Amino acid sequence: MRYLIDNFAEIMGFTRTHLYLALVPLVLGLVIAVPVGALVRRVSWLRRMTVTVASLAYTIPSLALFVIIPPLVGISTIDPLNVIIALTVYSTALLVIAVPAALDSVSAEVIDAADAVGFSSLRRTLTVDMPLAIPVFVSSLRVVVVTNIAMVSVGALIGVGGVGKLFTQGYQRDYPDEIVAGIIVILALALIFDRLVYALGRWATPWVRADARSAQAKGVAA
Numbered sequence: 001m002r003y004l005i006d007n008f009a010e011i012m013g014f015t016r017t018h019l020y021l022a023l024v025p026l027v028l029g030l031v032i033a034v035p036v037g038a039l040v041r042r043v044s045w046l047r048r049m050t051v052t053v054a055s056l057a058y059t060i061p062s063l064a065l066f067v068i069i070p071p072l073v074g075i076s077t078i079d080p081l082n083v084i085i086a087l088t089v090y091s092t093a094l095l096v097i098a099v100p101a102a103l104d105s106v107s108a109e110v111i112d113a114a115d116a117v118g119f120s121s122l123r124r125t126l127t128v129d130m131p132l133a134i135p136v137f138v139s140s141l142r143v144v145v146v147t148n149i150a151m152v153s154v155g156a157l158i159g160v161g162g163v164g165k166l167f168t169q170g171y172q173r174d175y176p177d178e179i180v181a182g183i184i185v186i187l188a189l190a191l192i193f194d195r196l197v198y199a200l201g202r203w204a205t206p207w208v209r210a211d212a213r214s215a216q217a218k219g220v221a222a
Contacts, residue, residue, distance in 0.1 A: 002177070003177040003178055003180070003181045004181045004184065004185075007181075011163070011166070011181065011185060014161060014162055014163045014165055014166065014185075015163060015185060015189070017080075017161040017162050018149070018152050018153075018161075018162035018163045018164070018185075018186075018189070019149075019189070020080075021080060021083050021084060021087070021152045021155065021160070021161075021162055022087065022145075022148040022149045022151075022152045022189075023148070024084050024088075025084050025085075025086075025087035025088040025090070025091045025148060026087075026091050026144060026145060026148055028084075028088045028091070028092075029088055029090075029091025029092040029094075029095050029144065030091075030095060032088075032092045032095075032096070033091070033092050033095035033096040033098075033099055034095070034099055034130075036050070036096050036099075037050075037095065037096045037097075037098070037099025037100050037103070038099060038100075038103065038125055038129075038130070040096075040100065041099070041100040041103050041104070047100055050096060050097075051096075051097050054092070054093040054094070054096050054097050055093070055097070057089055057090070057092075057093040058090055058093040058094060060089075062086060062090075062151055062154045063154065063157065063158075065085075065086040065089065066082055066083070066086055066154075066155070066157075066158050069082050069085050069086060070082055073085065077158050077159075078158055078159040078160055079160075080155075080160055080161070082155075082158070082160065083152065083155040083160050087148050087151060087152070090147070090148070090151065091144050091148060094140065094143065094144050094147070095140065095141070095144060097140075098137060098140030098141070098144075099133075099137065101136065101140070102133035102134075102136040102137035102140070103125075103129050103130070103133045105132075105133055105135075105136040106128070106129050106132045106133055110128065110132065111124070111128070111129070114128045131204075131205070134201055134204050134205050135201065135205055138197060138198065138200075138201030141197055141201075142194050142197050142198060145190075145193050145194060145197050146190045146193070146194055149186060149189050149190045149193060150186060150190065152164060153167060153182070153186065156168045163182050163185050163186055163189075164182070165182075166178050166179065166181055166182030166185070167179055167182050170182065
């Protein structure tokens, strides 16, 4: 803790870089995975192929991606874009599997009702399926957020900034306090953003809160 206090300004700089490298890929992953996941959901063979490709992409070791990506896109190994691209691949791989699974959680009765009142497939997906799928999707999104925050640390091995620098510097200096400080910061970031995503999910689904209050009231009345 003493190291955190004495080096607070430096650690805050690492933290800002860390969050940038973790959250930009998350946003890019959402932009790619949500429409793709919604499109492949109803085509069984395409969904299976997408899940297979995504699963294979996620199994590629991060260090291997950090080596492969630069020559493919023409950037330096220590370019932050290297980490952003790699984590975008991982984020998209996880989310493109999560989106169809979340949409599957919407009850058939609700889908039939939307179709019966004349909703087009696109309108129903945007205004009915996706909002009702939020509670299930948020569970996967929380995993991706925490995973990204943890995986950014690996970027320190190729010289890309972030809290992971506390690990490499602490190891090189044989200074455990620096390593412990890095662990504390990453755990704190993971907990904060996990709860933030959870809170956003609750805010976006007021009917879930209403159902919970109704169930609680009935339980008290009983």
